[in-house]
Amino acid sequence: MKKLILTFSLSLLGFTAFAQTAYEKAMTEKITKVEGQKSAEEFTALANDFDRIGNKEKSQWLPYYYAGFATIQKGRSMMQSGKTAELDPVVAEAEKYIAKAEELSPNNAELYILKKMASGLKMMVDPMTRYMSEAPVAQKSLAKAQELDPNNPRITLLKAEDLYFTPEQFGGSKVKGAELFKKALEQFETYKPKTALDPNWGKAEAQYFLSQK
Template sequence: MKKYLLTFALSLISLTAFAQTDYEKVMSDKIAKIENCKSLDEFQTLANDFDRIGKKETKEWLPAYYAAFVYIQKGRMLMRDGKMSELSAQANIAEKYLDQAESIAGKDNAEIHLLRKMSYSLKMMENPTERYMTDGMKAMEELRKAESLDPGNPRIALIKAEDTYFTPEQFGGSKTKGMEQFKDALAKFTTYSPKSKIAPNWGKAEAEYFINGAAK
């Protein structure tokens, strides 16, 4: 009987390990596609994929996190295309997924706070003059929370560099200072180790893009 129970326990462990490996492989494949998305439709398809994974893996926070990240990236693409009136809609969907991720991971998660910052910034950009004191302030507070939880996180340094670089000088921004912050972010990427193979690890390519672009 003891031998049977031991065999059953080992089999259960093996099945659990296999399921986890399968989950990580599917997630890795989807995560790898994010940087290669070239259209709104591609972002939407990927967001739907993460949503389906999250509904299956109900104890994992990363599917909802990446769904939120994809909607934020979709919003950024809309912003680059000048479709400012559509930013809040994408941010609102992202926040729904961030709520899901936080319900699993807890409130002390720097990566989730950083995405909340990016989401509030999207909302602010829909009408900066009217929304700076509301969504803009919320974005700054989320950034402070993220940095207090994980001060060495290169993605936090990257987003701070973006804010400095793109903010007009009359409002405290500076392209020169922003470029120095991009370099600082890139230096942090070289020493920062993600917590797992599928943990957030985005941003290095963006820092390199700005630094290499400025050098030309």
């Protein structure tokens, strides 16, 4: 009887390990695609894939995180194409995914980073009228992320972007932005994600901005 129980336990352990490996394999495959996507349609498909993984792996926050991140990247792609008037539904979709992730992992710096990015997109729909309402929300989210994870290079990256794209008369500076991009790269050299699936994006973006003359 004991041998039977042991055999069953080992079989169950093997099945669990297989299930975890299948989850990690599916996530890794999708994560590697996030930074390589270009079109809004590609980002939508990727977000849907992550959402399906999240609905299956109900205790995991990362699938919903990446669904939110892919949706935000979709919004950034649309913004670059001049489709800022269409961003509100995209932000709402991203916020839905962020909320799902936050239920599973509250007080998570990476989620506050996404919240900051979502607020920035929302502001771009109508910067003149939305700056007063969305800028404080974005900065509050970034400050909370900083409090939770002070050495996170993605926080420095977003600060660098803000400085880089803000006109000098409003306190911005491409030179100061470049200094923060350099700091972000330094942080990327020492910052270690908690797991192989945790967020690790941003280094290529910092390198890109520093390559611009």
